[in-house]
Structure formats: structure tokens, C-alpha cells
Amino acid sequence: MSYCTATYRLHDPKADFHKKAESIAVGLTVGSWTELPQAKRTAMQKHLGQVLHVDVHEDLSDADRYADITIAYPDVNFSRDIPALLVTVFGKISMDGRIKLIKLGFSESFQSAFPGPKFGIEGIRQQLDVHNRPLLMSIFKSVIGLNLDELREQFTLQALGGVDLIKDDEILFENELTPIEKRVEICARAAEEASKETGKKLLYATNLTGRTSDLKQQALRAIDAGANALLFNVLSYGYDVLHELSSDPEITVPIAAHPALAGAMYPSPHYGISASVLLGQLMRLAGADLVLFPSPYGSVTMPRDENLAIRDELISSDLSIKTSMPVPSAGIHPGLVPVILQDFGMDVVVNAGGGIHGHPMGTAAGGRAFLQAIDAATHNIPLSDYAHSFPELQTALNIWGGK
Amino acid sequence: MSYCTATYRLHDPKADFHKKAESIAVGLTVGSWTELPQAKRTAMQKHLGQVLHVDVHEDLSDADRYADITIAYPDVNFSRDIPALLVTVFGKISMDGRIKLIKLGFSESFQSAFPGPKFGIEGIRQQLDVHNRPLLMSIFKSVIGLNLDELREQFTLQALGGVDLIKDDEILFENELTPIEKRVEICARAAEEASKETGKKLLYATNLTGRTSDLKQQALRAIDAGANALLFNVLSYGYDVLHELSSDPEITVPIAAHPALAGAMYPSPHYGISASVLLGQLMRLAGADLVLFPSPYGSVTMPRDENLAIRDELISSDLSIKTSMPVPSAGIHPGLVPVILQDFGMDVVVNAGGGIHGHPMGTAAGGRAFLQAIDAATHNIPLSDYAHSFPELQTALNIWGGK
Structure with missing residues (x-):
């Protein structure tokens, strides 16, 4: 028998959590059990959910009393796609009191339908030919209302700073000023120009938007126009759309x-789905090569342990598919680079917007300051020492702090 | 200028909510404003978000202090699809502290991309030729593991009870025992047979599942096989998929x-998206003819005011598209019918599972008990009076209560 598992955290001052676990295992699979005649039970056994663990935390106030419950769901009950799994394990029960989905377990059989990230951490490093340091990503700033010339100008400044990746703003949709094919063309050309100065490769993740059934064709048009990466707002379309795009042999870019x-689902302690499931397990399973999530460092923050839980899922060896590159985002400045390395290790993208564009010496200098910080941190040199030789880094430390 | 609007509820013990509103209006549109030179501001004005209302509720404890903030987002910033709207108004900000999206406003221009429900309340009534009473829907019980014969048997019992609609269990996916085309064929035939006895029409909503890009073809195959309605787990696929299916001229059934x-998003007072947005505004805009949601009556409950807020959005005359039929579900028994009518009026589907299958006289009697209750309630006759002539209703009242 092959099962996928789901672990839930239930808050309740008085509930019999063992009984509740049984009712979930039965209710979300065969529907009823004790009243079934024996012959029927034998036929239904292979469809019946199983309670694997009930871990009750009693020694708390009534308001905080909770249990972590793990249920095994027979694979035979659902098709091998993420909508079927999520509807099975959290469809109805998501609406039944204080319950949060905190972990999934994917059977081998279920996993076999998911080729996973096409590139993953190693593939992205190969594309960029950068192997011994964290990567650096830069985010366009205030792109709504920009025309192609203004966009190119901003792109070039970021590229000249030596960043490894540039991403569109996620709120840049198909629009008359900078339609995707034109945008990709001018940015690809600008990347080529900049590369002559920096000697570096660059991935530009253009935002894939619009109607669901047009996404693939739009991606192919963007790739034809020179796109070498895509950005995708997964949760507004569903994981299955990412799964389809990432496993499509014609989509040849990360x-x-x-x-x-995601913030509509993960922040409540009582309801929703944990960040490590949403942005860790499911993004990787669905085939994301890079996964952005709120960093624990900035103003839009996520607690550090939740961040590390996402990271753990993106790189876990529990899955046989490729790993996904973690991209903790928001509030990042050069002074944070040593902390980011400490938290995430080498396999991380340092992703900055304001920390690059807001550099007093300009956007290109902002990129260089980050590369200097990365260079220092990967060689265990205190930033403040390294900054003596690099005015860009020194300036960044002066205004944003860090040592 | 044409705008869509979003209203948020923000909880914070100390925040300057007016300042916060400005930062949302700027941050989620042009990105920055005060630092822009005048010429740039003129060019950017049409892209700038506007604060419409800030309604601060001060006279509360710190923990409860909140404000409702309404922002207008220029349509020119996003494409006319639900993913673009949601990412614009709640993409990044969903992850920024205690903030819940509680209401949307759709401009005429935005609405013009949404034909809405193809049938709506009137269309469904016409299909069923039932105009002067609430409709009655019955839910399959424990269908996982059933073979086609067992499924037909259960279907027939429900149909003989005289229900107007029968829906698949939402956790019934494509499977070897009851594949969709076979399931539809045998149920369509069973419906025809039953109709000879009941003289009634019947819609059977079969569950549309599987990979996103296959859904349309699967729907067409089901329709070819005789399906006259579809059930769809919208949130696991995204609203845009419903929008595409509902607006497709080849999908000719409700x-x-x-x-x-949905419970991953609406129950927290501090985070997520209100039920009236998720299950009211967006379901209707995306074209759902019927919308199921947890009733305020059963064990899986939603507060009554949230229920009525969903109803209001499904039938509101603010939108020029057809109305969607509200289907409050879970915990429904015949004794509740007068309350349901009081809360929802005539245009509601009385939807029952256990309240039909659990009837001591059997499933068909369970359906009849509901129709008797509906008949009594629509004629303002107390159920307990009406039950004197109807043993099915009397039995239901005896075990589940109601008067």
C-alpha cells in the first residue's frame, strides 16, 4: 500500500484529539467505517486513511492547547496531481475549526508524476557559471508606467553592477508600454552589452502573466524573443499550472x-497552510527552480525558523527531484550578507531591490557593493575590513549598517 | 480614469493607518511618489493608487484596534484577469503584517472581460423547470471505493427521492472504478429511469478533476457522455481556470x-481573504452558476453574517452579470428548511448529505422529507403541522428536530 501523508496542527481547549484524528482519517477517505458490514470493510480497507501520529501538547493554557496529527491517505484515492492531493487532505477539513496544514509527505508513487525543477540549484549555477558563492539577484524598481527606453536604462544599470539575475516586478502585467516580447528583446540585448563590460552571464526572469491557457504560448514567445528565465505568480494560478509549465519540454528556461x-495562507498560527508547505514542499514538487519568500531580515518579514523550514524543504534529500534555489527577499542590504550565508549557506540568492537602487553611488554601485560583500563573506573576511578597499561596500555599510 | 478597489482590514495597536494607506496606494502601484520629480509625477499620475477611505476603529483594546482601508487601483496597471487583480491588490501586501482583504470593487472596464455565470439562478431554474421554491441538492455519501453498480444504486435512491440536483463528492477523482465518462453515462441513464417515476428533471454535477490543461477536454467528454452539470474545486486550480471554463461556449452546462x-484563507480575523470575497465576489465573477459554502447550521460552520455576506455578493445587483445560486452546505436536515428560507429567501439550494442518506426510512424517503419541508415552509405552514400527513417528514423531525 502506498500513502501520502498530511500533518495538521489543531488548536482546541478540550477536544479528544485521538478521536478527532480517527474522524479525519475516516471522514476524508471512506466516509464511514464502524457502521460498515465486515464484507464491505474488507473491500474498503485499501481506501481507508490511517492515523500515524497524534502528538498532544497538554501542558498549556486552554487557548494554546494543541495537537499535531499525521494522517496517511491511500494514493489509490486521488490522482497524481497537486489539486487532487490538496483537496483530499485539506479541502473540506480546512473549513472545520482551528486547523493548519503544517507538513506533507509524498509517496514514491505520487512523486513519480513530478519531474521537479528542470534546472534546480546546480542547473542555475551551470547556466551562470558561478559555483563558489551565493548568487545575486536584483529587482526592478517601480516599473509600472515605464516605457521601453526607461526599462532598458534601469536594466542596464543593474546589469553593469554585475548581478547574476534580474527579475521583473511581479505586478508588471502585459501592458502597452512594455509588452513581454519587446521587454525581453531589449533586456536581452542590454544584458549582452553589459556582459562585454562585466564579463558575466545574466538571467532575466520576465513575468509570465495573463490567461491560464495562454501561459505556455506566451512563455514560448518570450523564450523565442530571448528570455532565459521566467517569473511566475504561482499561487494566483495554482500549483498544477507551474507543474505543467515546468515539466513541459518546450519550456527550456528556469x-x-x-x-x-502566500500571506493569505501562512501567517495565522491557527488556520491555513505553513510557509514550508506552500513555499517549500509544493513549489519544489511543482518544479520551481528558484523560490522567492519573505526574508526574516526586512520590514515584510517571516520568522527565521519558518524561513529555515522553507529552505530545508527546498534542498531536502527526502525527494529524489532536483533542489530549488532559496531566494529570501525584502529588506536585504549588503551588511546582511554574512547573516544570510550563516542562515542559508552558499546555496542562496541574495535578492535586493532598495538595497541596490538606493545606493548613494547609484544602481550599478549598489550591485557592486553586494558582490563585494558576498566576496568578503564567502572568504570569512569581516565586511568592515573588506570595505577599506571598496568604496561601494563602505558606503553601503555607512548608510545601512553591518560589519 | 477607471479603477478597481480593494478594502483591507488592518489590525495594529499603534499604526498610523492613514500613513499606512498612503504607503499601500503608492507601494502597490508606482512604487514611489514623493521623491519623483514633477515631470515624472505628471506621467505617473494615471498609474498611481488612490486612498478612498480610512476608517479607524480606535476605541478598542490595543489587540483589537483596527482600520478598514479602501484603495483604488488604476485598471491601466493590470490585465483584466483575476490573477492579475489579486496579485496587484494582495500579492505582496498579504505578507505584510496583520492584513485581511475584505472586499473588492470591480470597474466596468474590468468586468467587461467577465461574461459571468452562463446560467445563473434563472438559468438553473429553467433547466429544472422549478420556479417557486428553493431547490434540493443531494450529495453522494462515501463514494470512494464504490464500483459503478454501487454508485448507480446510490444515485437512483437519491433521484427517486425527488431531489433537483445530485453532486459528486469533491474527493472523487479520476479512478478506475468509476471513471468520469462511465459514471456520467450510468447516472444519466439512472436519472432518466427515476424521472419516469418522479416526473422531475435532475441535474447531476460530476466532479471535474485532473491536470489543468486537460480540464476542458474532460468536461467536453463528460458532456458528450450526458453530463448536464459540473462540479469544480475552484481554489485548487485558481479562479482563472473557472473563468476560462465558464466563458467557453463549448461548455454548455452549469x-x-x-x-x-477556502478554509485556508477566510477564518482568521487577522489574515487572509474574507469568505464573501472568495466564495461570493470572485466565484460569481469567474462564472460559477452555483456556489457551495459551509452553512451556519452544522458542525462545519461559518458565522451567519459571513454566510449572508456571501449570499449578498452572489445575488448583488452591483454586477451586471447573472446571479449565482447560493448553496449553504453541511449539517442540513429537514427541520432547518424554514430557517434556511428565512436567511436566504427562495433562491437557495437546500443541500444535504447525512440529512438524506441518514433518514431511518432510507435515502429516497430522506429526499421526500426535504421536499415536504420545502413545501411546508414555502407555504408558511409549520413543519410539525405539515408532518401530520407526511411520515417521512415526521420521522425526520423526530430524529433531527425542527418545528
Whole structure:
């Protein structure tokens, strides 16, 4: 028998959590059990959910009393796609009191329908030919209302700073000023120009938007126009759409998953789905090569342990598919680079917007300051020492702090 | 200028909510404003978000202090699809502290991309030729593991009870025992047989599942096989998929939207998206003919005011598209019918599972008991009076209560 598992955290001052676990295991699979005649039970056994663990935390106030419950769901009950799994394990029960989905377990059989990230951490490093340091990503700033010339100008400044990746703003949709094919063309050309100065490769993740059934064709047009990466607002379309795009042999570029809307589901302690499931397990399973999520460092923050839980899922060896590159985002400045390395190790994208564009010496200098910080941190040199030789880094430390 | 609007509820003990509103209006549109030179501001004005209302509720404890903030987002910033709207108004901001999206406003221009429900309340009534009473829907019980014969048997019992609609269980996916085309064929035939006895029409909403890009073809195959309605787990696929299916001229049957997974987003007072937005505004805009949601009556409950807020959005005359039929579900028994009518009026589907299958005289009697209750309630006759002549209703009142 092959099962996928789901672990839930239930808050309740008085509930019999063992009984509740049984009712979930039965209710979300065969519907009823004790009243079934024996012959029927034998036929239904292979469809019946199983309670694997009930871990009750009693020694708390009534308001905080909770249990973590793990249920095994027979694979035979659902098709091998994420909508079927999520509807099975959290469809109805999501509406039944204080319950949060905190972990999934994918059977081998279920996993076999998911080729996973096409590039993953190693593939992205190969594309960029950068192997011994964290990567650096830069985010366009205030792109709504810009025309192609203004966009190119901003792109060039970021590229000249030596960043490894540039991503569209996630709120840049198909529009008359900078339609995707034109945008990709001018940015690809600008990247080529900049590369002559920096000697570096660059991935530009253009935002894939519009109607669901047009996404693939739009992606192919963007790739034809020179796109070498895509940005995708996964949660507004559903994981299955990412799964379809990432496993499509014609989509030959890495996909960066944006966490837009995730905050509608993960922050409550009592309801929803944990960030490590939403932005960790499911993004990787669905095939995201890079996954953005709110960093624990900035103003839009996520607690550090939740961040590390996402990271753990993106790189876990529990899955046989490729790993996904973690991209903690928001509030990042050069002074944070040593902390980011400490938290995430080498396999991380340092992703900055204001920390690059807001550099007093300009956007290109902002990129260089980050590369200097990365260089220092990967060689265990205190930033403040390294900054003596690099005015860009020194300036960044002066205004944003860090040592 | 044409705008869509979003209203948020923000909880914060100390925040300057007016300042916060300005920062949302600027941050989610042009990105920055005060630092822009005048010429740039003129060019950007049409892209700038506007604060419409800030309604601060001060006279509360710190923990409860909140404000309702309404922002207008220029349509020119996003394409006319739900993913673009949601990412614009709640993409990044969903992850920024205690903020809940509680209401949307759709401009005429935005609405013009949405034909809305193909049938709506009137269309469904016409299909069933039932005009002067609430409709009655019956839910399959424990269908996982059933073979076609067992499924037909259960279908027939429900149909013989005289229900107007029968829906698949939302956790019934494509499977070897009851594949969709076979399931539809045998149920369509069973419906025809039953109709000879009941003289009534019947819609059977079969569950549309599987990979996103296959859904349309699967729907067409089901329709070819005789399906006269579809059930769809909208939130596991995204609203845009419903929008595409509902607006497709080849999909010629009503679509019932299931709320599976909605509980990951609406129950927290501090985070997520209100039920009236998720299951009211967006389901209707995306074209659901019927919308299921947890009733305020059963064990899986939603507060009554949230229920009525969903109803209001489904039938509101603010939108020029057709109305969607409200289907409050879970915990429904015949004794509740007068309350349901009081809360929802005539245009509601009385939707029952256990309240039909659990009837001591059997499933068909369970359906008849509901129709008797509906008949009594629409004629303002107390159920307990009416039950004197109807043993099915009397039995139901005896075990579940109601008067």
C-alpha cells in the first residue's frame, strides 16, 4: 500500500484529539467505517486513511492547547496531481475549526508524476557559471508606467553592477508600454552589452502573466524573443499550472516562483497552510527552480525558523527531484550578507531591490557593493575590513549598517 | 480614469493607518511618489493608487484596534484577469503584517472581460423547470471505493427521492472504478429511469478533476457522455481556470463551485481573504452558476453574517452579470428548511448529505422529507403541522428536530 501523508496542527481547549484524528482519517477517505458490514470493510480497507501520529501538547493554557496529527491517505484515492492531493487532505477539513496544514509527505508513487525543477540549484549555477558563492539577484524598481527606453536604462544599470539575475516586478502585467516580447528583446540585448563590460552571464526572469491557457504560448514567445528565465505568480494560478509549465519540454528556461498571495495562507498560527508547505514542499514538487519568500531580515518579514523550514524543504534529500534555489527577499542590504550565508549557506540568492537602487553611488554601485560583500563573506573576511578597499561596500555599510 | 478597489482590514495597536494607506496606494502601484520629480509625477499620475477611505476603529483594546482601508487601483496597471487583480491588490501586501482583504470593487472596464455565470439562478431554474421554491441538492455519501453498480444504486435512491440536483463528492477523482465518462453515462441513464417515476428533471454535477490543461477536454467528454452539470474545486486550480471554463461556449452546462481549501484563507480575523470575497465576489465573477459554502447550521460552520455576506455578493445587483445560486452546505436536515428560507429567501439550494442518506426510512424517503419541508415552509405552514400527513417528514423531525 502506498500513502501520502498530511500533518495538521489543531488548536482546541478540550477536544479528544485521538478521536478527532480517527474522524479525519475516516471522514476524508471512506466516509464511514464502524457502521460498515465486515464484507464491505474488507473491500474498503485499501481506501481507508490511517492515523500515524497524534502528538498532544497538554501542558498549556486552554487557548494554546494543541495537537499535531499525521494522517496517511491511500494514493489509490486521488490522482497524481497537486489539486487532487490538496483537496483530499485539506479541502473540506480546512473549513472545520482551528486547523493548519503544517507538513506533507509524498509517496514514491505520487512523486513519480513530478519531474521537479528542470534546472534546480546546480542547473542555475551551470547556466551562470558561478559555483563558489551565493548568487545575486536584483529587482526592478517601480516599473509600472515605464516605457521601453526607461526599462532598458534601469536594466542596464543593474546589469553593469554585475548581478547574476534580474527579475521583473511581479505586478508588471502585459501592458502597452512594455509588452513581454519587446521587454525581453531589449533586456536581452542590454544584458549582452553589459556582459562585454562585466564579463558575466545574466538571467532575466520576465513575468509570465495573463490567461491560464495562454501561459505556455506566451512563455514560448518570450523564450523565442530571448528570455532565459521566467517569473511566475504561482499561487494566483495554482500549483498544477507551474507543474505543467515546468515539466513541459518546450519550456527550456528556469522558472522563479513568486510568493504573491502566500500571506493569505501562512501567517495565522491557527488556520491555513505553513510557509514550508506552500513555499517549500509544493513549489519544489511543482518544479520551481528558484523560490522567492519573505526574508526574516526586512520590514515584510517571516520568522527565521519558518524561513529555515522553507529552505530545508527546498534542498531536502527526502525527494529524489532536483533542489530549488532559496531566494529570501525584502529588506536585504549588503551588511546582511554574512547573516544570510550563516542562515542559508552558499546555496542562496541574495535578492535586493532598495538595497541596490538606493545606493548613494547609484544602481550599478549598489550591485557592486553586494558582490563585494558576498566576496568578503564567502572568504570569512569581516565586511568592515573588506570595505577599506571598496568604496561601494563602505558606503553601503555607512548608510545601512553591518560589519 | 477607471479603477478597481480593494478594502483591507488592518489590525495594529499603534499604526498610523492613514500613513499606512498612503504607503499601500503608492507601494502597490508606482512604487514611489514623493521623491519623483514633477515631470515624472505628471506621467505617473494615471498609474498611481488612490486612498478612498480610512476608517479607524480606535476605541478598542490595543489587540483589537483596527482600520478598514479602501484603495483604488488604476485598471491601466493590470490585465483584466483575476490573477492579475489579486496579485496587484494582495500579492505582496498579504505578507505584510496583520492584513485581511475584505472586499473588492470591480470597474466596468474590468468586468467587461467577465461574461459571468452562463446560467445563473434563472438559468438553473429553467433547466429544472422549478420556479417557486428553493431547490434540493443531494450529495453522494462515501463514494470512494464504490464500483459503478454501487454508485448507480446510490444515485437512483437519491433521484427517486425527488431531489433537483445530485453532486459528486469533491474527493472523487479520476479512478478506475468509476471513471468520469462511465459514471456520467450510468447516472444519466439512472436519472432518466427515476424521472419516469418522479416526473422531475435532475441535474447531476460530476466532479471535474485532473491536470489543468486537460480540464476542458474532460468536461467536453463528460458532456458528450450526458453530463448536464459540473462540479469544480475552484481554489485548487485558481479562479482563472473557472473563468476560462465558464466563458467557453463549448461548455454548455452549469458549473457548481466547491469551496474546498477556502478554509485556508477566510477564518482568521487577522489574515487572509474574507469568505464573501472568495466564495461570493470572485466565484460569481469567474462564472460559477452555483456556489457551495459551509452553512451556519452544522458542525462545519461559518458565522451567519459571513454566510449572508456571501449570499449578498452572489445575488448583488452591483454586477451586471447573472446571479449565482447560493448553496449553504453541511449539517442540513429537514427541520432547518424554514430557517434556511428565512436567511436566504427562495433562491437557495437546500443541500444535504447525512440529512438524506441518514433518514431511518432510507435515502429516497430522506429526499421526500426535504421536499415536504420545502413545501411546508414555502407555504408558511409549520413543519410539525405539515408532518401530520407526511411520515417521512415526521420521522425526520423526530430524529433531527425542527418545528
